[in-house]
Amino acid sequence: MFVGRERELEELERYYKQDAFQFAVFYGRRRVGKTTLINRFRKDKKSVYFVAVESTAKENLELFSRQIISTLAPEAPQNPFASFAETFEYCFRAAEKRRLVLVIDEYPYLAESDRAVSSVLQAAIDKYQAKSRLFLILCGSSMSFMETQVLGYKSPLYGRRTCQFKIAPFHYYECAKMFGGFTTEEKITLYGVLGGIPEYAARVNNSLSLAKNIEDLFFNPSGRLFEEPSNLLKQELKVPQTYNGIITAIACGASKLNEIATKTGIETSQCSNMLNTLISLGIVKKESPVAENRPRKTIYRLADLMFRFWYRFVLPDLSRISMGFGKTVCAEVLGGAKASGKIEAHTGYVFEELAVQFLWWEMSRGNCNFKSIGRWWGSNPRERREEEIDLLAVNDEGPVIFGECKWKNTRIDTDTLEDLIRKSLLFSQYEKKQYFLFSKSGFTAGLKKTALARGDTVLIEPGDMF
Secondary structure, eight states: OOOOOHHHHHHHHHHHTTOSOEEEEEEOSTTSSHHHHHHHHHTTSOEEEEEOOSSOHHHHHHHHHHHHHHHHOTTSOOOOOSSHHHHHHHHHHHTSSSOEEEEEETHHHHHHHOTTHHHHHHHHHHHHTTTOOEEEEEEESOHHHIIIIISSTTSTTTTTOSEEEEOOOOOHHHHGGGOTTSOHHHHHHHHHHHTTOHHHHTTOOTTSOHHHHHHHHHSSTTSTTSSHHHHHHHHHOSOHHHHHHHHHHHHTTOOSHHHHHHHHTOOHHHHHHHHHHHHHTTSEEEEOOTTOOOGGGOEEEEOOHHHHHIIIIIGGGHHHIIIIIHHHHHHHHHOGGGTOSTHHHHHHHHHHHHHHHHHHHHHHTTSOOOSEEEEEEEEETTTTEEEEEEEEEEOSSSOEEEEEEEOSSSOBOHHHHHHHHHHHTTOTTOSOEEEEEEESSOBOHHHHHHHHHHSSEEEEOGGGOO
16 A cells, blocks of 8 residues: 655656656665655656665676666667666667656665766766656665765765655654554554654554554564664664664663763764764754754754664563563553553653644644744743743744643643643743643543633644644
């Protein structure tokens, strides 16, 4: 089942219909659905699809040649081209009379097998782009390589691309389409466990319970995601052990640079560089309070929800899981029928992420407007205490949104709204204010009455989202 990516497909079709040379660059973390999207786009189109392998230039040339000949000249002898220059020239010239899509997937492997291939491709583009109708797609999972060696200023291919697509994980409302048969709360839990990665979401068996799916995927030594974070780090990084220590430190509560460096025993400047690498991979994110620009307040959090779940709940119990007690560990995490297990705190964090996604969705529908959105934390000089606001959406004009998210099994009452209003008084520079309360279990009759009377308060339950 193909889900989502409507915007990307629409953009690709728009470029395709221009019937002139196009060069699209696709990149994004592994398992995010780049290849699935490309295959959907090239469906019913004349195309050559080649996946480079982590091998020699000779083997890649032979495989590439075989794909070109079998697609464009199946009756011709299956002899490999003499060079990559010949393969590119053949494809460009074949596209002079008709539209042709050429996809080179895992391009970093090809470029690493022959360091000159990007220069060779650049020469072919410069020579043939004016008269060729080739739709060239380069795709790669190595984010740093694609950003520096394909899109970067020093790359031979710099300035040649006509469009680029950084493929991100699904939002909740896209993922939820793949979770048929589950309740809204269960869909949110699954999203928080799988992190919006389409390949992981596709592994969910809709005929099994939530607990059984999570157990089979994470808490079984043969499960698809039992060692997934470790495997991803090994594929992307040269020293995965050190990065593993950094991610573990963040998952265990370290959020400031000096805290992470101290906990891992890594020198601060080196730790900062490694954090930037994890940020580029989409595993870690750097946060500052919304509407402020204070480097000292910067913290680091795990951006990848699956990594966050795995490092908090799977890694600490690898021994028990490996010895066959995964069902027990999973039950401790999920908390059984009452859903009061350890996962509740994790899902509360996920719920905050969904609230942000919801407001972006609302803005796309014209129901609100803002320039930046996120969390806020800081000091309250009047009461001499630290304050936190789950969600703050700032706008130069129009109301500023203050939000509170509660993933609890009790209904929110008026005291939560009153506390949020109190904290909003710290922002006296904003005249117009609006309050959004997000609750797992709904709201009391008193709060509903108060919100209706005020006119500036919006109450959102999981079923209202998306």
